[in-house]
Amino acid sequence: MSPDRSQAAYAASAADLALRALDALQGAGGTAMVADHVERTDDPKAALAAIRIVGADVFAPCLLAGEGLHPADAAAVAQSFAVFPPPVSTPAPPPAGAAEPWLAAWRDWGTASLLARFAGTETGAMPVGTDADGIPAAAESTERNGPVTAGVGGALAPRPTGAPQLAEAGSGPAETTWQTWSTRMGQLSPLALPGLESPVxxxxxxxxxxxxxxxxxxxxxxxxxxxxxxxxxxxxxAAEGEPLPLDPAPLVEHLRLHGGGPRLALDVAIARRLLTVEDA
Incomplete structure (x- = not known):
């Protein structure tokens, strides 16, 4: 498969997984949605890549809807790290390093950290074999309380250094303006979940x-x-009680009415859950 076809397959699979996560967040669909996504596809490699693209948001139903993490889902997430391992050392933050590898490292850290929380392991290490039915090997989930900080999840994805920096008005280079800073924070939106804590x-x-x-x-x-x-x-x-210059609820509702595909719909649904807005 050519690189362009691979990327297209990964994107299509990620959209499908985002839709599954959205259904689970809204109480629809069955259990083991991540493992089912891998098992039912004709392209398991693309399905595993999709787990890394959707990232920590595969845990949104656990964090925001009280769903339990199926052991097969935990194993499928771990398997995605085995097939697509992150770099051994974390990339340097911009401007010393390139932005995209650093942003990807942060997103991977969020995924690995929540896996460690729900799978009950300090390192996030999980078996990646399959059982007699071909489902990724299970692991018992035990640790479910408290935010994930510092190096938890480190064996699969160590925590990067730094955070997107915002310069004072007129005092910094162009890449630190609020326009670019907010865009980079948006690229790190899978970290915008309860249960994670970091410099971001x-x-x-x-x-x-x-x-x-x-x-x-x-x-x-x-x-x-x-x-x-x-x-x-x-x-x-807003969910943490921080004072804000605008009410995000009308903004989120405006975005919900515009639609725009499974990924945007999942982002909006997560925001609505954080704001305790009931699904329509």
């Missing part, structure tokens, strides 16, 4: 106005996927 979360709490401006700018530009991703941070801050 600390930066979000330190700059709610920049997040609000970024979300508003994205809506005005009709860039609804970016708006939804940034709105998730605003919804998380």
């Amino acid at each position: 979360h600390a930066m979000a709490r330190a700059a709610p106005e920049a997040l609000a401006r970024g979300a508003t700018r994205a809506v005005l530009r009709r860039d609804f996927p970016t708006a939804a991703r940034v709105a998730r941070w605003l919804a998380l801050l």
Whole structure:
């Protein structure tokens, strides 16, 4: 398969997995949605890549809807790390290093950390074999309380250093403006879930106005996927009781009415859950 066809297959599989996560968040679908996604596909490699693309959001039904993590799902997530291992050392943050590998490392850390939390292992290490029915090998889930911090999940994806930096107005280079900063925070939206804690979360709490401006700018530009991703941070801050310069609920409802595919719909549904808005 050519690189372009591989990327297309990965994107299509990620959209399917996002839809499964959305259904599970809304109480539809069966159990073991991640493992089922892998087992029912004609392209298991693309399905495993999709787990890494959707990332920590595969745990949204556990965190926001009280669903238990099926052991087969935990094993499928771990298997995705076995097939697509992250770099051994974490990339340097921008501007010293390239932005995308660093952002990917943060997203991987969030996924591995929540796997460690729900699978009950400090390292996130899970068996990656299959049982007699071909389902990824199970592991017992035990640890379910408290936020994940620092190095938890480190064996699968060590925590990167740094966080997106926001310069004071007129005092920094272009890449640190609120426009670029809010976009980068949007690229890290899978971390905008309860149960995770990192320097990225600390930066979000330190700059709610920049997040609000970024979300508003994205809506005005009709860039609804970016708006939804940034709105998730605003919804998380609202859930934590942080003061905000705007009410995120009307913004999220506006985005819900626009639609835009499974990934955007999942982002909006997560934001609505964080805001305790009941699904319509």
